[in-house]
Amino acid sequence: MDYKNSGVDIEAGYASVELMKKHVKRTMRPEVLGGIGGFSGAFSMAKIKDMEDPVLLSGTDGCGTKVKLAFLMDKHDTIGIDAVAMCVNDVACAGGEPLFFLDYIACGKNYPEKIAEIVSGVAEGCVQSECALIGGETAEHPGLMPEDEYDLAGFSVGVCDRKDLITGAELKAGDVLIGLASTGVHSNGFSLVRKIFEMTKESLDTWYDELGGKLGDVLIAPTRIYVKALKAAKNAGVRIHACSHITGGGFYENVPRMLKDGVRAVIRKDSYPVPPIFRLMAEKGDVEEHVMYNTFNMGIGMVVAVDAADVDAAMKAFASTGDRCFVIGECVAGEKGVDLC
Numbered sequence: 001m002d003y004k005n006s007g008v009d010i011e012a013g014y015a016s017v018e019l020m021k022k023h024v025k026r027t028m029r030p031e032v033l034g035g036i037g038g039f040s041g042a043f044s045m046a047k048i049k050d051m052e053d054p055v056l057l058s059g060t061d062g063c064g065t066k067v068k069l070a071f072l073m074d075k076h077d078t079i080g081i082d083a084v085a086m087c088v089n090d091v092a093c094a095g096g097e098p099l100f101f102l103d104y105i106a107c108g109k110n111y112p113e114k115i116a117e118i119v120s121g122v123a124e125g126c127v128q129s130e131c132a133l134i135g136g137e138t139a140e141h142p143g144l145m146p147e148d149e150y151d152l153a154g155f156s157v158g159v160c161d162r163k164d165l166i167t168g169a170e171l172k173a174g175d176v177l178i179g180l181a182s183t184g185v186h187s188n189g190f191s192l193v194r195k196i197f198e199m200t201k202e203s204l205d206t207w208y209d210e211l212g213g214k215l216g217d218v219l220i221a222p223t224r225i226y227v228k229a230l231k232a233a234k235n236a237g238v239r240i241h242a243c244s245h246i247t248g249g250g251f252y253e254n255v256p257r258m259l260k261d262g263v264r265a266v267i268r269k270d271s272y273p274v275p276p277i278f279r280l281m282a283e284k285g286d287v288e289e290h291v292m293y294n295t296f297n298m299g300i301g302m303v304v305a306v307d308a309a310d311v312d313a314a315m316k317a318f319a320s321t322g323d324r325c326f327v328i329g330e331c332v333a334g335e336k337g338v339d340l341c
Contacts, residue, residue, distance in 0.1 A: 019116035023123035041134030059090035062153035080121025085223035096158030108145035182301035196285035264334035
């Protein structure tokens, strides 16, 4: 009896590392010390020595049950973007610059080519957010997970000068709310998605004219990463007063997280185009509108609040990174919370 006979293939692990090296290389930054394969990832802090009061920020998350789509579609090259996005977007909406990312893949069986494909997506997410992939772990769990399934999670660490932190403290009545468009469902609400649509290859391969594509392709579209957009606004001299990443819990849970006491957000639902996938889900699943806005991003992945005088500059900065943005509402005096009208 040996480890391989018990279900863990060490040689497959070595092969996975070799296959993923070319993807990891794409994410390197000058601060990365050493290479892949060490016991820890090393990152020089020299970059932050000129900050007045550097603050480290961190975010950790996974892709939720969206990985089920990857299994069914046998498509594993974008789910890693989702894992990175869910972490770095949280860091960015606090004003931070993501520095590095580490991933964790738990699988029933290590298929080196599949693992490398997953990591290729992780690397792409790191490239999009300009952070380095400095380490990770692939763990085989025979007997705990089916051989053809896996779970993916990770975490990111970023930095920000304390004076540049986005805390919501500067938020005030009269501030304008700008919404940055999502690329679809992103990585939240898939437990409900999987109840609305039959999760079979035939169902996911179904073409919908209103979607302009196959259902599976629309659902698996990776989460938009907003790091460059928020950085562009900062570089343009725009002071973002508050920011919210619209993830699980939709508008009703996430928008209040960016508010301070005495300030209420008012968002106009007709101020931007809701992507067809959300209308289709509401219709197919007979889902009430309130539940839709309390579960999904409904086409807006990030909400930022800026002074009315900075709206034009902010919109121009966001557009410069290829992000579609819309003025979706404003802040008013009132009880902390959000009104959708």
